[in-house]
Amino acid sequence: xxxxxxxxxxxLLVIGGLFxxxxxxxxxxxxxxxxxxxxPTKAATLGVxxxxxxxxxxxxxxxEHPSWHELLITLFLFVTAPITGLxxxxxxMHLSWRADELPDCGExxxxxxxxASAERSLVGNGTENDSTDRDMRx
Amino acid sequence: MIExxxxxxxxCFGLGLLFCLYRILFAPGVxxxxxxxxxxxxxxxxxxxLFGILHDTTMYFEIMMLLAMVGFVSTVAYAKFILRGDVxx
Numbered sequence: 001x002x003x004x005x006x007x008x009x010x011x012l013l014v015i016g017g018l019f020x021x022x023x024x025x026x027x028x029x030x031x032x033x034x035x036x037x038x039x040p041t042k043a044a045t046l047g048v049x050x051x052x053x054x055x056x057x058x059x060x061x062x063x064e065h066p067s068w069h070e071l072l073i074t075l076f077l078f079v080t081a082p083i084t085g086l087x088x089x090x091x092x093m094h095l096s097w098r099a100d101e102l103p104d105c106g107e108x109x110x111x112x113x114x115x116a117s118a119e120r121s122l123v124g125n126g127t128e129n130d131s132t133d134r135d136m137r138x
Numbered sequence: 139m140i141e142x143x144x145x146x147x148x149x150c151f152g153l154g155l156l157f158c159l160y161r162i163l164f165a166p167g168v169x170x171x172x173x174x175x176x177x178x179x180x181x182x183x184x185x186x187x188l189f190g191i192l193h194d195t196t197m198y199f200e201i202m203m204l205l206a207m208v209g210f211v212s213t214v215a216y217a218k219f220i221l222r223g224d225v226x227x
Contacts, residue, residue, distance in 0.1 A: 010139050010140055010143035011143075013140070013147045017148075017150030017151060020181060024154030024177060024181060025157055027161045027174060033173075037173060040176065045180060047154075048183055048187075051187050052184075055187045055188075055191050067196055072203065073199070073202050073206055083210070087217035087221075088169050088172055088173050090221060091218075095168065095169060095220065
């Protein structure tokens with residue numbers, strides 16, 4: 001029983017570590033920002049999930065009493081990772097492109113982040129000082 | 139066996155932190171730096187979890203939870219700030 005637990009925990013640790021390092025390496029390796037967004041928000045989050053599950057199993061099998069804190073942290077990370085990805089993608093879109101430079105997304109529709117609520121955007125809708133704004137921000 | 143796996147995972151996440159540091163130092167844009175900082179927080183949570191297993195203590199759970207929350211909130215606030223120049227509208 002303890003042998004099986006050891007194998008399980010070691011496998012989770014190794015898989016989690018590999019996913020973590022692949023996710024962070026993707027941050028360096030991938031060519032542009034939008035593709036670079038994929039690596040950490042998916043692979044690194046999965047790696048951390050693996051390590052936290054290993055921690056859960058370790059305290060369940062070898063600790064004094066099992067604890068569910070890790071599951072809470074894993075759930076929190078899995079819930080928040082897409083939101084951070086969305087926010088970073090939105091900010092990158094506003095810093096890099098104007099609304100008319102983006103691909104068409106169908107009739108009667110616009111990109112949600114360039115809609116009416118985005119009127120106060122500092123970069124998206126100026127005409128004269130648009131390029132200076134962008135240069136300053138990048 | 140667990141010990142070797144632990145040290146392997148430590149090496150992996152340490153390497154991941156170095157990659158993030160590289161991306162923070164040499165980033166083409168601001169949003170890249172936000173992404174790298176967020177990844178750094180996530181990797182740091184993993185390192186703290188591994189440290190907790192290595193020393194067989196449950197003391198670090200609260201730290202991990204707090205780091206996860208603060209990392210999320212600060213990432214969103216930073217992205218919001220460069221998006222509108224304003225965190226709370």
